[in-house]
Amino acid sequence: MDDSDSSAQISLPAIPDRQGARIIALPVATPRRAPAQRPDQPAKTSRPALWYALYFPALVDLPDSDQQQALEKLAAVAESISSTVSYHPQALICEVRSSLKYFGGLETLHTRLQQPLQDCLVQLALPAEFFYAASPTVSGSLLLARSGHNILVYRPDNLRSALGQLSTDVLQLNKEQNRRLYNMGIRYLRDIWRLPTDGLRKRFGSELVNQLSKALGNAPEATHNYIPAPVFNSDYDLPYAIEQLDRLLPVADEMLSQLTEFLTARDLCTSQLLFQLLHEKREATAVKLGLRQPTRCRSHLLELLEMHFSSLDLPAPVIAIKLDVSNFDAFMGHSNSLLSGPAATPTPDKNSNLDLFMEQLRARLGGQPVRSIHSVAEHCPEYACQQLDFDAARNSHHINQQRPDDKLWLLPNPRPLWLLSQPQPLTVRHGRLYHRQPLCILRGPERIEARWWSGEDVRRDYYIARERNGSRLWIYHERQGERLWYLHGVFA
Amino acid sequence: MNSLKHHIDSPEPTPHAAFSQYGAIQSAPGANGISNQVSSANQSAEPGHNEIDALLERHPGLWRGCDLAGQGQHGRSTGFASLDAILPGQGWPQKGLMEVIAPCWGTGELQLLMPLMRDVIAKGQWILWVSPPFQLYAPALEQAGIDTQQILVVDLDTSCKDALWTMEKALQNQHCGLVLAWQNWLPGKVLRRLQLAADTGDTLGVLFKHNDSKYSPSQVRLQIKDIPSADQHFSESEITLIKARGNFRPRRTRVQLQPRL
Structure with a gap:
C-alpha cells in the first residue's frame, strides 16, 4: 500500500470512530533530507518503521499479574501479523512495516486481526473492545491508540501534528501532574510543545519530556518483545512398519539427541515428554515420560523410555514415531569446585541419585508403589503409622522437623515391627489361646481406649504372647462386643 | 609376616x-x-x-587368613558379641547378599539386623524394604532408634519379577545401604545376579526366607531357630551359620534376640 497521505485531509479528533481508521495526513512540505544526518550513518530508507499499537482499555481494572497473562495471550494472536510484538501497559505494539506489503495494507491487516483478538478477549471474560493506531514511533502509536481515535499516521513528519491534537489524558500522568497541567491551561499535547523543555523538565520530571521526545521520534526507544514459549516437535516416518519396540529405540535416541540439542541451545530442561507411536488405521499409542526432576540427559531419558517400552503392548505395527515436548524448565546446573583435591571434590548430590532411582522405579512399576512410613502421635495402633507416597513424604518433611520432642511421646510399651492390616481372630480351645500353635501370654495387659469420638469405639487390652515355635505376637482382647481375641502384630 | x-x-x-x-x-x-x-x-x-x-x-579369589571366623576386622559389627566371634571379619560383610532363614516370621529375624540398620541410617543411607510380608510399623522402628525418614517400602502386591528388578536396581544404587526382601525359592541364577548387583553397588542385601537352598551363591546364609526354654519370658535363639564366605564349616552360637519381658 502506498503512503497516500497527500489525498487525505486534516481532521481534528472528534468522535471516536470504531468502524474504520481515520487517516490523518497533513499536507507535507516537500520531503527534504534530514540535515542532521551524519555521513557515517547509513542513509535512512525512504520507509520509516511503522508501529501498530493495540490498546486494551479493559485491562486497566485487572491486577498486574492478570494483565500480563492476558497480554501474553493477546500477543500470541498478534504474532500472526508481526515478528516483533512489544509489551506496554495495557497495550501491545507490533512492528508492521516489514509485513505491510505482504498483507496488503494496514486495513486488511486490521480486519485480519480484529476477530481473533475479540475472540481472545471474550475468552478472557473481558469486553471485546480495543483501540488501535499506527505511527512511525512506538510511543507515538501508544499515545494515539490511547486516545481511542484509531488514527493511522504513516510519515514521521505528520506525527507532531497528529499527536498535538491529543488530550493530555493520554500521557497517563499522576493526579498531581494532571492538576498542574490543567492549572497551567494545558489541555492538548500541542500546548506542551509550546513550553520550554528545561522548564518542563523541572516541573514534571524528565520522564514526561523523554516520553514526548520518544513519541516524536527524537529519542531511541526500547521494546519489550514477546518471546513465544518454546515447543519441541519431532516426527519420523519409519521406512517400514516395526513390531519390535527395541528396534524403535535407535530412532527414539536420535529424536532425544535432537531434543537435548534443542534444550542445550535454549538452556532449558524438561520433565514431561510425550512419545506417540502411530499405527495404520488405529489410534496412536502414547508413551508419556514424566520425570521427578527436570533433565536434559539423553542417556537417562533413553533408559526411561526403554523401561516404558518394556511394559508396553503394541496393538499394531508402528509406522511413525512422534515426540512432543511443550513444558520446559530452566536448566539448573551444578558448579564444580575450583580447587581440586579430596576435600574440594563435590559430593554427589544425594537426592538427585535417589531421584533417578525413584524415576526408574516409577517407570517400571507404575503408579506410586514406593512408600515411606511415618509414625503419628496417636493411641490407636492402626492409626499410629502413616504410609505416604514418597513425594508427599518429602514435602511433609518440614512437618516432622517441627517436632523436636520426638522422643517424648514414644510409648513405654514395646510395639511390634509388623502390623497386620486386618486383625486376625484367634481361637480359644479348652481355655487356651491358639494361633497356629498354642500361645502363652508374656506381658500385659496394656489398655488402649481411643477413637470413641469418631464413632469407632476402640477398647482393647493388648498382650504380648509367645507362640510355641518361638514367634512373639501382639494380641488383643476386645473389651466390648463379642469380647474376642485377635492377633494384631508380630514382633520380628 | x-x-x-x-x-x-x-x-x-x-x-x-x-x-x-x-x-x-x-x-x-x-x-x-x-x-x-x-x-x-x-x-x-x-x-x-x-x-x-x-x-x-x-586375585580376588586368594584366600586370606583373616577370612576365618572371628579373624580380621573387615566386617560390620552385628551388635551381638557371640555372633561376631563366629563371623569372618568379626561382623556382617560390607557388601553382598545374605540369607536369613527362619521357620516362621516373628522369631527375631529383624531384631538380629537392628544394630546394622541403625548403623546404615547413621551413615545417611537408605533402607529399602521390598515386599515385606506385613505392614511395617513405624512406631516400633522409632522405639528401636531408627529414623523412619530414610526408610522406603515397596508395596506387597508387586509381582516377584518386579520385586527382583527393584532389588537389583536398589543394590546397584549406592545410596541404598541395605535392601531387605522377602522371597522364597529363588533360583541360583537369580541369587547370583543379586549377589553381583550388591557387589557393584557396595550394598548389603538381605533375603528372608523360610527354607534353606543348598549351593546358594550368597555370601552368608544363616538360620535362626528358637530354643525352647523352661522360662517362657526368657528366649534365646540359636543361630547357625550354614555358610559364611571364609568359614570352612557351619558354626553355631546362641544369641538373645528378643528382650526379656
Whole structure:
C-alpha cells in the first residue's frame, strides 16, 4: 500500500470512530533530507518503521499479574501479523512495516486481526473492545491508540501534528501532574510543545519530556518483545512398519539427541515428554515420560523410555514415531569446585541419585508403589503409622522437623515391627489361646481406649504372647462386643 | 609376616641381612656400613607391601587368613558379641547378599539386623524394604532408634519379577545401604545376579526366607531357630551359620534376640 497521505485531509479528533481508521495526513512540505544526518550513518530508507499499537482499555481494572497473562495471550494472536510484538501497559505494539506489503495494507491487516483478538478477549471474560493506531514511533502509536481515535499516521513528519491534537489524558500522568497541567491551561499535547523543555523538565520530571521526545521520534526507544514459549516437535516416518519396540529405540535416541540439542541451545530442561507411536488405521499409542526432576540427559531419558517400552503392548505395527515436548524448565546446573583435591571434590548430590532411582522405579512399576512410613502421635495402633507416597513424604518433611520432642511421646510399651492390616481372630480351645500353635501370654495387659469420638469405639487390652515355635505376637482382647481375641502384630 | 615380606622383596633372601636389621639398633652409630644396609632394607620393605596388595587385588579369589571366623576386622559389627566371634571379619560383610532363614516370621529375624540398620541410617543411607510380608510399623522402628525418614517400602502386591528388578536396581544404587526382601525359592541364577548387583553397588542385601537352598551363591546364609526354654519370658535363639564366605564349616552360637519381658 502506498503512503497516500497527500489525498487525505486534516481532521481534528472528534468522535471516536470504531468502524474504520481515520487517516490523518497533513499536507507535507516537500520531503527534504534530514540535515542532521551524519555521513557515517547509513542513509535512512525512504520507509520509516511503522508501529501498530493495540490498546486494551479493559485491562486497566485487572491486577498486574492478570494483565500480563492476558497480554501474553493477546500477543500470541498478534504474532500472526508481526515478528516483533512489544509489551506496554495495557497495550501491545507490533512492528508492521516489514509485513505491510505482504498483507496488503494496514486495513486488511486490521480486519485480519480484529476477530481473533475479540475472540481472545471474550475468552478472557473481558469486553471485546480495543483501540488501535499506527505511527512511525512506538510511543507515538501508544499515545494515539490511547486516545481511542484509531488514527493511522504513516510519515514521521505528520506525527507532531497528529499527536498535538491529543488530550493530555493520554500521557497517563499522576493526579498531581494532571492538576498542574490543567492549572497551567494545558489541555492538548500541542500546548506542551509550546513550553520550554528545561522548564518542563523541572516541573514534571524528565520522564514526561523523554516520553514526548520518544513519541516524536527524537529519542531511541526500547521494546519489550514477546518471546513465544518454546515447543519441541519431532516426527519420523519409519521406512517400514516395526513390531519390535527395541528396534524403535535407535530412532527414539536420535529424536532425544535432537531434543537435548534443542534444550542445550535454549538452556532449558524438561520433565514431561510425550512419545506417540502411530499405527495404520488405529489410534496412536502414547508413551508419556514424566520425570521427578527436570533433565536434559539423553542417556537417562533413553533408559526411561526403554523401561516404558518394556511394559508396553503394541496393538499394531508402528509406522511413525512422534515426540512432543511443550513444558520446559530452566536448566539448573551444578558448579564444580575450583580447587581440586579430596576435600574440594563435590559430593554427589544425594537426592538427585535417589531421584533417578525413584524415576526408574516409577517407570517400571507404575503408579506410586514406593512408600515411606511415618509414625503419628496417636493411641490407636492402626492409626499410629502413616504410609505416604514418597513425594508427599518429602514435602511433609518440614512437618516432622517441627517436632523436636520426638522422643517424648514414644510409648513405654514395646510395639511390634509388623502390623497386620486386618486383625486376625484367634481361637480359644479348652481355655487356651491358639494361633497356629498354642500361645502363652508374656506381658500385659496394656489398655488402649481411643477413637470413641469418631464413632469407632476402640477398647482393647493388648498382650504380648509367645507362640510355641518361638514367634512373639501382639494380641488383643476386645473389651466390648463379642469380647474376642485377635492377633494384631508380630514382633520380628 | 615379616619374613614373608623379605621373601618377596629380595630375590636372594639372606638371613644375614635380616639379622643385621635387628642388630643395627643396638650397634654403635659409627658403624656406617651396617646402618646403610638397614635403611636400604626399610626402603625396600615399602614397595614389597604394595606388591602384596597388588597381588591380592589381582586375585580376588586368594584366600586370606583373616577370612576365618572371628579373624580380621573387615566386617560390620552385628551388635551381638557371640555372633561376631563366629563371623569372618568379626561382623556382617560390607557388601553382598545374605540369607536369613527362619521357620516362621516373628522369631527375631529383624531384631538380629537392628544394630546394622541403625548403623546404615547413621551413615545417611537408605533402607529399602521390598515386599515385606506385613505392614511395617513405624512406631516400633522409632522405639528401636531408627529414623523412619530414610526408610522406603515397596508395596506387597508387586509381582516377584518386579520385586527382583527393584532389588537389583536398589543394590546397584549406592545410596541404598541395605535392601531387605522377602522371597522364597529363588533360583541360583537369580541369587547370583543379586549377589553381583550388591557387589557393584557396595550394598548389603538381605533375603528372608523360610527354607534353606543348598549351593546358594550368597555370601552368608544363616538360620535362626528358637530354643525352647523352661522360662517362657526368657528366649534365646540359636543361630547357625550354614555358610559364611571364609568359614570352612557351619558354626553355631546362641544369641538373645528378643528382650526379656
